[in-house]
Amino acid sequence: MNPSAQIAFRLAVVFLVLGLGGASVAAVVGMVLSKAVPSASAKVSLCAKDGVAPAGGRDYLAQNNVWAAETPQCVTVGDQSMRIDSAGHDASPTGAPAASPSLFRGCHWQECTDVGDLPVRVSAMPRITSDWVSRQADTGIFNAAYVVWFHSGPVADGTPDGAEVVIWLRSRGGVRPGGTLLAGEVPISGARWNVWLAHDEDRVRLTYERVGEVTSVSGLDITAFTEDAVGRGQISLEWYLVAVEAGFNLWRGGAGNAIESFSVSVDD
Numbered sequence: 021m022n023p024s025a026q027i028a029f030r031l032a033v034v035f036l037v038l039g040l041g042g043a044s045v046a047a048v049v050g051m052v053l054s055k056a057v058p059s060a061s062a063k064v065s066l067c068a069k070d071g072v073a074p075a076g077g078r079d080y081l082a083q084n085n086v087w088a089a090e091t092p093q094c095v096t097v098g099d100q101s102m103r104i105d106s107a108g109h110d111a112s113p114t115g116a117p118a119a120s121p122s123l124f125r126g127c128h129w130q131e132c133t134d135v136g137d138l139p140v141r142v143s144a145m146p147r148i149t150s151d152w153v154s155r156q157a158d159t160g161i162f163n164a165a166y167v168v169w170f171h172s173g174p175v176a177d178g179t180p181d182g183a184e185v186v187i188w189l190r191s192r193g194g195v196r197p198g199g200t201l202l203a204g205e206v207p208i209s210g211a212r213w214n215v216w217l218a219h220d221e222d223r224v225r226l227t228y229e230r231v232g233e234v235t236s237v238s239g240l241d242i243t244a245f246t247e248d249a250v251g252r253g254q255i256s257l258e259w260y261l262v263a264v265e266a267g268f269n270l271w272r273g274g275a276g277n278a279i280e281s282f283s284v285s286v287d288d
Contacts, residue, residue: 169265183226
């Protein structure tokens with residue numbers, strides 16, 4: 021029994037001995053528990069470069085994820101939401117981003133959400149869709165993108181060794197996808213996408229750059245992008261989709277960008 025529940029139980033016993041009625045006991049116990057248990061919607065601040073926190077329960081996790089710089093960054097995490105409060109980055113837009121703050125569902129490295137539907141083997145993948153509403157800053161150099169990670173096993177001990185599928189929705193400051201352009205204006209999930217291929221260490225990075233930038237999507241079909249990548253020979257049916265994440269790659273600045281809401285739906 022957790023400490024707050026123990027306190028409530030002991031108070032209930034005392035009040036019953038004193039002759040208080042059941043309604044009074046229930047009211048007092050409810051007051052104790054409501055004050056002792058943190059609200060699921062309580063906001064959390066993350067400033068550690070590798071800080072991770074629940075984003076409204078454990079179905080979604082938030083990560084500060086400053087991974088290619090030592091510059092400071094702080095985010096506020098809410099219920100399936102995140103706001104970048106400060107970011108001191110000044111990385112070259114021709115290189116790697118300084119940070120990739122995001123929300124995710126599934127397993128990012130060893131951090132996993134408390135859901136049983138992800139990771140999932142590609143050969144047995146059901147329909148997976150996502151909704152995302154973002155607010156994007158008028159300054160800085162960044163992009164807003166999904167990253168869908170694929171690995172040879174259900175959980176990666178380190179960097180996933182399969183593929184990184186980037187679904188690029190919008191950018192600011194002239195940053196562009198890296199690699200070689202494979203195809204232009206490919207129709208997927210109700211929009212058209214330029215498809216770029218790059219290799220990052222031992223894995224493939226396939227970027228779907230949207231033609232016509234947006235700040236929100238509804239019912240984005242993650243499975244359709246996976247099937248396209250399988251058809252191009254870049255993803256194996258034996259691999260696992262281990263995580264779906266959405267956020268921002270930050271090169272310069274980044275404060276003011278926010279995930280207003282984010283969700284991933286996995287069919288039975």
